[in-house]
Amino acid sequence: MRLPGLHIHFNVGAQTKSNSDSFLNGYKTHIIGHVLFRVVTLGVLLHITLFINAQDLHFSQFFNSPLTTNPANTGFLPENDYRLGANYRQQWASIPVQFKTMSIFGDAQAFRDRFESGWMGLGGAILRDVAGSGNLTSTKVYGSAAYHQMLGATGLLSAGFNVGWANKRIDVTKFTFDSQWNGKFFDAGAPSGENFAATNINYLDVQVGLNYAYFPTDNLYFHTGVSVHHVNSPKETFFNSASGYNNAIARRYIAFADAIIKANDRVIVSPAAYFTTQAKAKELTLGLHANYNLSGDGETQVIGGLYYRGADAVIPMIGFQWKSVRLMFSFDATTSSLKNYNNMRGASEFALLYNGFYNQYNKSLRQMQCPTPRF
Template identity: 65%
Template sequence: MPFLLKRLLLISIAYCLLPVAFAQDLHFSQFFNTPLTTNPANTGFIPDADYRIGAHYRSQWSSILTAPYKTTSIYGDAQILRNKFENGWMGVGGVVLSDIAGTGSLRSTKVYGSVAYHQMLGDASLLSAGFNLGWVNKRIDLSKLTFPSQFNGKFFDGSITANYPNFVATNVSYFDMQAGLNYAYFPDENTYINAGYSIHHVNRPTETFFSSNGDSSRIAMRHIGFVNAILKPNDRVIINPNAYYTMQAKASELVVGLNANYNLSEAGEKQLIAGVYYRVGDAVIPMVGFEIKNIRFTFSYDATTSALKNFNNLQGASEFNVTKKGFYSEYNGDTRKVLCPKF
């Protein structure tokens, strides 16, 4: 196929996909490493630590777009008031997300604060409920877009003054809210099972750069369900299977897979991480990582399996995550139950 024709096909496919992508929320392949954006009930739900902080970066479609999608997330959460409730505690946290998409530099900035409550049910299960409230801003640079008024009969001419039809704003802000539930079951020190469900955009905020048109300008609720397990077959290996499903409007996504940790030291301070996931109908996602002294680094790559693979050479998206977990110094002598298998 001639290079120019192939390039035109790539651009056509990418731009056919853009409206769908803009209509959907930000998402990560390593959903298990972005707990607060997956479910607000995860806030302070840290089975093997007292607090955690993390950062996440995703770059998508760099092989077919001159301006690939880039998403960054920074979050932190902690357990508090553990001595104020009988067999329970509170969790507080926050997350900041930044996203840049497309040639028009569609920029999204999201800042959320999260609160959750966790209650032990006997000695082998835990129920959690949480919500978050945030501020969202989206803006677009019209000077980086081309419009029909700039077509001179042969090609688009940037020197021609553009006519921006129907745009009434290039910067919009609104408040947003999510809520969720979690349930964990841990019958013994080698087994941990967790499932959760959350609803995003509970308040269905209005988001548009054009004149508001009733329900068509309001964000559809997004539903997310997940289930995972942490299994310890021996002192060297921990296996972590995961499944994740999300649905918003007419779009849905299912990701399944597992990763495993291999202990390289007596105390488990050094671990190798490897795994593979599959986004049904879209991509195979291998992942590798390393953990040292409660700091975990993981890298994954989306290898496209859909029809787009014929044009992007399997090059979908790359993600990098770093997470730090720790304990409060004042709780060094605490004998509270650890809620997941440990090396």
């Protein structure tokens, strides 16, 4: 199957009539060959990048997408009762067909009065991803649950899972295939020669996770966790099961660690690390962001940060927080060999989050039970 969006059509010219025509045609052939080489190279790089970096949906601002990072983050709200959020990512804006990933999520604490020094977390997320000229569309709807238990006055242990419905579909009419080339052009009405069993598939997906948080003082907070995605190894294919392909989704493993450090009454620093592996694909992201207290009372903050994804991109980010609302923007500046083709325009990403309380009494209670650095 041809790479979507990279269809090159050529017509060989008539015989040359003079030496000048011969020279001109030779020059054209050289230019066409050069263009073809660059396009094919780009296609190969895009294919490799898709295989390595896009095994699953992901966000550069992983800390602003807690439920997709680890289901144990569901209701992991030491200072709040509930949380709502949205993420949007647009990748490779410099090519004709961009890749877009969107998500919305919400989670909340529940049953605090039924457990001694613990609580449940309940939540859900909806994700949608559209990729390529064939509109390969992935839609996932998850429900999450977790349990959080205080360990004395300085620790918190969490375990959670989510179960979801996943759908993938593709529009094969937007592709052209080798068998449709008739010597002059691609005939979309000709048989594709591909054995598609379906263009719309559904499956059940399961994730599990474990977290630990440590907050020894009012100025230091540490948080780490691990999760396993696609625990049930669901089958995912548009082809017949007898085709010989291994169509089980490989398990994805994610580990993360972050901290919140209050440097002074004006600055809070948050270093973070994120590692994921799936099949032969690996990704490591390191960096930090910091909040600067503009208003003195902490209600108005500006955010700035810098992250690096190994052998792929430098990720600067900026943001603004007003009371319980946080908005952040990041940009993936490509550092790999693909930068020669996408002009270093890897991806742009937005995140919007809101944290709230059921009532004012709960706000005071949270700050006493789970002290984390704040202005």
